[in-house]
Amino acid sequence: MAKARTSLRHAEHIDVHQDDIKEEEAAETLDESMDPLDESGHTVDSSDEEVEDAVQEDIARFEETFVGINKRFRLINRIGEGTFSTVYKAEDLEYTAYNNSWDIDERENNKWSSPHKRNASRKPHYVAIKKIYVTSSPIRIFNELELLYDLRESDSVCPLITAFRHLDQVVAVLPYFQHRDFRDYYRDMTISDMRLYFRSLFTALAAVHEKGIIHRDVKPTNFLYNTTQSRGVLVDFGLAERQGTDWHPCACHLPDDDRRYKVAHSVYAQTQSAGHTASSYPKNDTRNSRRANRAGTRGFRAPEVLLKCTQQTCSIDVWSVGVILLTMLSRRFPFFHSADDIDALLEITTIFGRKKMRETALFHGQVFETNVPSYSEGGHSLEKIILWCTGRTGDKTQPKKELNEEEKEAVQFLHRLLECNPFKRITAQEAVEHPFLLKAYEESEVDEDMLDTVDA
Template sequence: MESVPTGQRSSHQTVEKGRSRPISRGVETDIAYLYEVLPQLSRIFRIIDKIGEGTFSTVYLAEAQMTDGSRRMFALKHLIPTSHPVRIAAELQCLTVAGGTENVIGVTYCFRKEHHVVIVMPYMEHQTFVDIVGSLSFEDVKHYIFHLLKALRHIHKFGIIHRDIKPTNFLFNQQRREYALVDFGLAQGTPDTQIELLKELLGLDKAPRSVFGEKNINGTISHKPGTDKVEGLLSKTKREEVIPRKIVSSKHRSVPVRAPLNQKPKPPAVSPMLICNCFMTDRVCNICLSRKQQVAPRAGTPGFRAPEVLTKCPNQGTAIDMWSAGVILLSLLSGRYPFFKASDDLIALTQIMTIRGSRETKEAAKTFGKSIVCSRELPRLDLRILCETLRGLRSWDDTSLPAEFQTSRNPAEVKQDAGSPAKKRMSSGSLRSIAELQEMGWDKAPDDVYDLLDKLLDLNPATRITASMALQHPLFKDMTN
């Protein structure tokens, strides 16, 4: 790790293409709070702006002066205080063991005071995916997916399942063709993982979340399992002494209503052995209500979850990352982002069946012990026709895509002159003319790229292509692995 001398705080501004803009009052408050809970940051970093915010963490852009006098930008990831200590330590171990090479972000420092943890990583200037997805040439897309696969091959080699592969977690600098896989906060390990702390998360993920020094029921400060591992891992980095403290919640937990002591519990109205008869009705029967709730990993972002995740398959491996990579490639080829947008898992599964076919989805589900019922038959779509139509290389009138995709057309396109072929043949994602698309190489996209897409979106995780196999695909025959 590099040595960084003391820095000085100054007024917070974000520099953007040679000009600066003041940040919002809310972000200033968040930065002031971060300085307050981790005072040692102010001696090294000038925090400039908030650049990312998720369920489990917030990311800030910061500047530090190096020992050689140069100034360098860093990303500071502030983890939520209720993160389990083993989860934090596992994320750090993933970054230190697998990071810093093969398009995987590394770690520079880690600070901790009490239950606040900040991971310091190199900052990579990058473009927002939604802003560039329609403007990338075919060659850009080919390089993008190639380098994503390289990152996945690298982490899978260590037995790391990322579990949240999506464009915002794979940073991309179009001008420099630089890439970085980030955010291992949801990572899990395969049975043979080389990341020791990931092995412990399998049991911890099923337990209630805990925090550093949480008060137990007897009123004493309890030592949480795994805290010693965080201590050992963070002892190699800059941090202050950890002092356990009592966590007081401002929200009162509601007390469940109890039945009178002399009241006997009612027996189940229907035997669980009977056949369920609530399908296609507006009610849920007692049989379904009496079924034991399935417990299975369900990490990831809606729209990028694999079928085995959506159906709560308990055995999930590195194949779920490959499915997510396939969804990204689907967006890149069609120019449509996000491609899948569902409010719940059942709708997400239906959207997948719309693309891959209902019969194929049901058959694949049987292979991992799940049963899917579909009210109507959905045919499997040709991926090339689908992507070329959405991008604008084919006329909508020349295809028979389902209504779900017809409604995805841009409203501006509908108002255009129907007699103009150039205007009519435009993509809902990129809104570019045929001439522009040809100049970007989209008319020469080979069948190989759609073959790779088909293998990435294999509904069966057991036969889905691996990252190592994907990098040997004919599509990348002219690229160095």
């Protein structure tokens, strides 16, 4: 009989030394994921035969330092490389010895195969082995594994099969999912394709957020999408955290009257009433600097993350999905490509305008001012941005071009995702139920009816 793989124990049964916690504090600077352009190059799955010499050497070192790994898995190729880990494709040599309820593809195949063929099947079964770098602290590693274990039954979320530790090295064993590099298909996606993509992504996020977990690093390379099956899987919870972790009071959670009172009696308001310019600041400012979690990837961070909100919620993930949709509609990747958080705020200002960004900053108890003349007060509409990016505004002698009806529907949905106020931003569950995504089910039913007609 197949046996179940060893489950992760609950946090109460795992001792965490105080030294480890100090190490986590020292590792707070490791919250920046790899640049999306650099990272995207590693999402292409190459065949077993196409293994570079450098990768073979890397695999050999891994097998040498992690004793016993090659007895349970045959490492094949390196399929991913990021800031905190490297991911390898491997054959599970002991697949038949365990209960593999996590294997979605196997379950689907078994539905359509006879018991005889099922038993006779000797095809190899692949997994993804995630080698977590030793620069990650024990607290961070434990957090990722614990969250993955909690999400093991969640739809469209990559489940944790098991995990191993050898000395200071930790590996997580995850299902292997076939997927394409985002850069290979995003320009060719129709609006119908986008509906299917975001239905799958928001299904995953709704499950994650229902558990009170913030992914914190939603981006194309962390959503492995199979364009053939119109199915994706959310991966990489290395920066994820439970909502409410290390919260400190922020003005955004105050009642409107209390927030207005606080703004009216702030240092900023006093300098304004004294007739100073907007860029004035106290000569001897004794206030402590503001610290907040800014983990994530440049270009995908929500305004509240850039403004150092100390009570961030699951809505930061929804903003990141909005950036992906804007990328697809504009055919530009990456859409935002800032060098730091200040540049990132200014990039958002280009679209939403200075007025909106001042309001957003004050909402979080911050002040936003810029004297760059090219930033308009009201910004630009998302419709105009998309027309610009897709080359439909260049020739003034031609009739004015507009978005087609399907694109307009997508932009209406985009407005709900790229809402600067996190409390007005649509939730992942609301997004799943939004008309733009519900239409994907209608289109699927039409396609099935057409197939039935052809078969008849």
